[in-house]
Amino acid sequence: MTAESPRTLFDKIWDAHEAVPAGPDHPAVIYVDTHLIHEVTSPQAFALLRERGLRVRRPDRTWATVDHSIPTRFVEGRPAFLNRATRNQVETLERNCEEHGIPLYRMGDPGQGIVHVIGPELGLTQPGRTIVCGDSHTSTHGAFGAWAFGIGTTEVAQVLATQCLLQERPRTLGIEISGRLGAGVSAKDLILGVIRRFGVAAGRGHVIEYRGAAVRALDMEARLTLCNMSIEAGARAGLIAPDETTFEYLEGKEHVPSGDGFADLVARWSRLPTDEDAAFDRLLSFDAGSLEPMVTWGTNPGMSCGISEAVPAPADAGERAALDYMGIEAGRPLLGRPADVVFIGSCTNARISDLRAAARVLAGRRTNPATQLLVVPGSAKVRRQAEAEGLDEVFRSAGAEWRAPGCSMCIAMNGDRLSPKELAVSTSNRNFEGRQGPGGRTVLASPVTAAASALAGAVADPRPFLQD
Amino acid sequence: MEPVVRIASRTVVLPADNVDTDQIIPARFLTGTRTDGLGDSLFADWRRDGAGELRPDFPLNRPEAQGARILVAGANFGCGSSREHAPWALTDYGFAAVVSPSIADIFKGNAVRNGLVPVEIAPSAHRELLARPGTEIVIDVEAGTVSLPDGGSARFELPPFARRCLLTGRGPLDFLLEREPAILRYEQGHDDVAAAR
Structure with missing residues (x-):
C-alpha cells in the first residue's frame, strides 16, 4: 500500500463508514454500526416504518432500553409511573421491540439503565464504531474513540429501515488539554471550564477531538463525562483516541470478543488515533491545571x-x-x-x-x-x-x-x-x-x-x- | 411532507440567543407517541404563566403576531436536546421558517426533514429583521434569498440535498431506500458488519 496522507481519528472512522460517498447533489451515506433506542424518541419512528410498510433492517445492530420517562421509585413493588402517557411509551417500546426482534433492557432487567451508561458497560461502545441514538448525549460514547452522535426521530426511522444516515461531513476541532486536574477537580469541572472558555456554540458544525496529557490521564468514566457534554459546547460529537486505558476497560465486556479476537481488535483499534501530521480544521488549547471546582x-x-x-x-x-x-x-x-x-x-x-x-x-x-x-x-x-x-x-x-x-x-x-x-x-x-x-x-x-x-x-x- | 418553495409572511421576533429545545418544547410534553398536536406546547413556559394563562407580553401572544409564519430568532437557535418534537411543535403551531444568524446542528437537520426552513443569514441582515418585528418578508427557498425591510435582500445557504428535500417534499428516507444495493455491498465488504448478522 502506498503512503496515505495523515488523517485524524474522525477522518479514519468516516472513511471506513462511507457506504456511498458524497455526490454533487447528495451527502455521503454513512453506515451505522450500533443503534441505541429508548422509549421517548422512537415511537414515532416505528410508526413511520409501519406507515411505509418497512422492516427493521438490522435488529442485531439495534439495542433498546428504557430510561427517559420511567419512574425511579416503586410502590408496593410496582413502578410508580407518573401517568398513563409515560407508561404507554414504555409499553409501546416493548411492543415495537417484540415485533421487530430488537433486544430490550426492561425495567428490572440486570442490563437496563441510561442508554449512555449501558452502551459502554455492555461493550456495545467500541473504538472506530459509528453509534447513533435519538438523544443528544450520544456524544458520550466518543470517549472510546467512536463517532457517536445524537439524531432526530426521523433519522431513527432511517437507521431502523436502512442502517444508514445521510451526513454532511463535519469539520474537525482539536482541543488540546494540558496540565493536571487539581484535588477535588474532576472531568465535569474540566468540561464546564472548556465550555465557559470557548462558548456553547464553539463546536457547531464540528466533531471535537479531546487531546493532550490531561485527557490521557483520565480514566474511562471520566472520559465519558468529558465527551458527554460535547453537545453543550455545540458539537454533535466529541472523541478521544483509544489507548491502553480504553482496551483495559473493554476486555471481558459482554459484547467484546475474548482471546485472539480481542487481540485482533486491539491491533485494529491501535491504528485509529490521529496521525502525527494530520491537520484539524480548528485547534484550541486549554490548561486544566488552573481549574477549581466549577x-x-x-x-x-x-x-x-x-x-x-x-x-x-x-x-x-x-x-x-x-x-x-x-x-x-x-x-x-x-x-x-x-x-x-x-x-x-x-x-x-x-x-x-x-x-x-x-x-x-x-x-x-x-x-x-x-x-x-x-x-x-x-x-x-x-x-x-x-x-x-x-x-x-x-x-x-x-x-x-x-x-x-x-x-x-x-x-x-x-x-x-x-x-x-x-x-x-x-x-x-x-x-x-x-x-x-x-x-x-x-x-x-x-x-x-x-x-x-x-x-x-x-x-x-x-x-x-x-x-x- | 409538503414541498416548500416560497414563504411570504410577517415575522415574529424572539431576540434571545441560545434558545434551547427545552424552551421550544419542555420535556414534560414529550410523553406522547405521535408527531402532531404539539403546537399548543410550543414555548409553553414562556407563552403561559404558572396558572396556564397566556402572557400578553410574550412576542408570540401579541395580536400582530397571530398568523405569522416566520420566526426571527437569536443566535444558536435550537441548541441542546435532539428532540424532533421541537420542529414538530413549531410547524404544528404554524411556523414555516426560522431565521437566525446561526442554528444548532441537530435542530437544523430535524427542521429540514419536517419542511421547516432553517434560514441562516448574516448578522447585519439579522439585525435589520430584529429591529422590525412584524415586517412582511419573503423567503425564496430555491434562490436562497430573504427579502429585507429596507428593500434589499440577504442570501442564505442550504446544502443542495437539504434544499431539494424542501423543494420536493421528499426526505432522505426515500433516497436511502433507493441505495439498498450499495448498502448491502457495503455490509458484504465489511467482515465485522457481516459477521454480526
Whole structure:
C-alpha cells in the first residue's frame, strides 16, 4: 500500500463508514454500526416504518432500553409511573421491540439503565464504531474513540429501515488539554471550564477531538463525562483516541470478543488515533491545571465560574435574564446559596466512580435536613456494584434517597422534578430554564461538589471534605 | 411532507440567543407517541404563566403576531436536546421558517426533514429583521434569498440535498431506500458488519 496522507481519528472512522460517498447533489451515506433506542424518541419512528410498510433492517445492530420517562421509585413493588402517557411509551417500546426482534433492557432487567451508561458497560461502545441514538448525549460514547452522535426521530426511522444516515461531513476541532486536574477537580469541572472558555456554540458544525496529557490521564468514566457534554459546547460529537486505558476497560465486556479476537481488535483499534501530521480544521488549547471546582450560575452550561470566584457581572441581556431567572446576584460567589435539592445522577455523572466520589464526601456525615438528596444510579449494574460496595448504605445513612436507575431529574419527565424557584445542585448536564421542572433552578456541578452541597444545605466547596 | 418553495409572511421576533429545545418544547410534553398536536406546547413556559394563562407580553401572544409564519430568532437557535418534537411543535403551531444568524446542528437537520426552513443569514441582515418585528418578508427557498425591510435582500445557504428535500417534499428516507444495493455491498465488504448478522 502506498503512503496515505495523515488523517485524524474522525477522518479514519468516516472513511471506513462511507457506504456511498458524497455526490454533487447528495451527502455521503454513512453506515451505522450500533443503534441505541429508548422509549421517548422512537415511537414515532416505528410508526413511520409501519406507515411505509418497512422492516427493521438490522435488529442485531439495534439495542433498546428504557430510561427517559420511567419512574425511579416503586410502590408496593410496582413502578410508580407518573401517568398513563409515560407508561404507554414504555409499553409501546416493548411492543415495537417484540415485533421487530430488537433486544430490550426492561425495567428490572440486570442490563437496563441510561442508554449512555449501558452502551459502554455492555461493550456495545467500541473504538472506530459509528453509534447513533435519538438523544443528544450520544456524544458520550466518543470517549472510546467512536463517532457517536445524537439524531432526530426521523433519522431513527432511517437507521431502523436502512442502517444508514445521510451526513454532511463535519469539520474537525482539536482541543488540546494540558496540565493536571487539581484535588477535588474532576472531568465535569474540566468540561464546564472548556465550555465557559470557548462558548456553547464553539463546536457547531464540528466533531471535537479531546487531546493532550490531561485527557490521557483520565480514566474511562471520566472520559465519558468529558465527551458527554460535547453537545453543550455545540458539537454533535466529541472523541478521544483509544489507548491502553480504553482496551483495559473493554476486555471481558459482554459484547467484546475474548482471546485472539480481542487481540485482533486491539491491533485494529491501535491504528485509529490521529496521525502525527494530520491537520484539524480548528485547534484550541486549554490548561486544566488552573481549574477549581466549577458551578453554573445561569441558564446555559457556558454560564459558570469557579466555586470561590464571584459570579461575573452580566455582559448582555441574556446573562441579565439568566441571573434574574436564577435569583442570583452578580459580584459574589455562589458559595452558601441554599440548595433545596441535590441530584446525583444522569448520563453525565451516575457511573460507579461518580457514586464512589460522592460517597467519599458523604461517608459518616448527615445531609442538611432542609436539602433533599436524590442519588440515582446510571444503570442496574451501577446500582448492584454500589450496593456490593455498601455505597447505598453510605447514601441512606447520610439521609439520601437511593433510587432505581433512569434519567430521573436530569430531564424531569418521570415526576422527579423541582417546584418553581427551587434550586438544585445537580450533576446533570443542562441548566436550561425549567429543565428540572417548570420554574426550577439548576446549578451544574461535579459529584463531589453536589455531595458537599447536600451536607452544607447550600452550594459548597468539596475540597475541605476530601482531606483525609 | 409538503414541498416548500416560497414563504411570504410577517415575522415574529424572539431576540434571545441560545434558545434551547427545552424552551421550544419542555420535556414534560414529550410523553406522547405521535408527531402532531404539539403546537399548543410550543414555548409553553414562556407563552403561559404558572396558572396556564397566556402572557400578553410574550412576542408570540401579541395580536400582530397571530398568523405569522416566520420566526426571527437569536443566535444558536435550537441548541441542546435532539428532540424532533421541537420542529414538530413549531410547524404544528404554524411556523414555516426560522431565521437566525446561526442554528444548532441537530435542530437544523430535524427542521429540514419536517419542511421547516432553517434560514441562516448574516448578522447585519439579522439585525435589520430584529429591529422590525412584524415586517412582511419573503423567503425564496430555491434562490436562497430573504427579502429585507429596507428593500434589499440577504442570501442564505442550504446544502443542495437539504434544499431539494424542501423543494420536493421528499426526505432522505426515500433516497436511502433507493441505495439498498450499495448498502448491502457495503455490509458484504465489511467482515465485522457481516459477521454480526
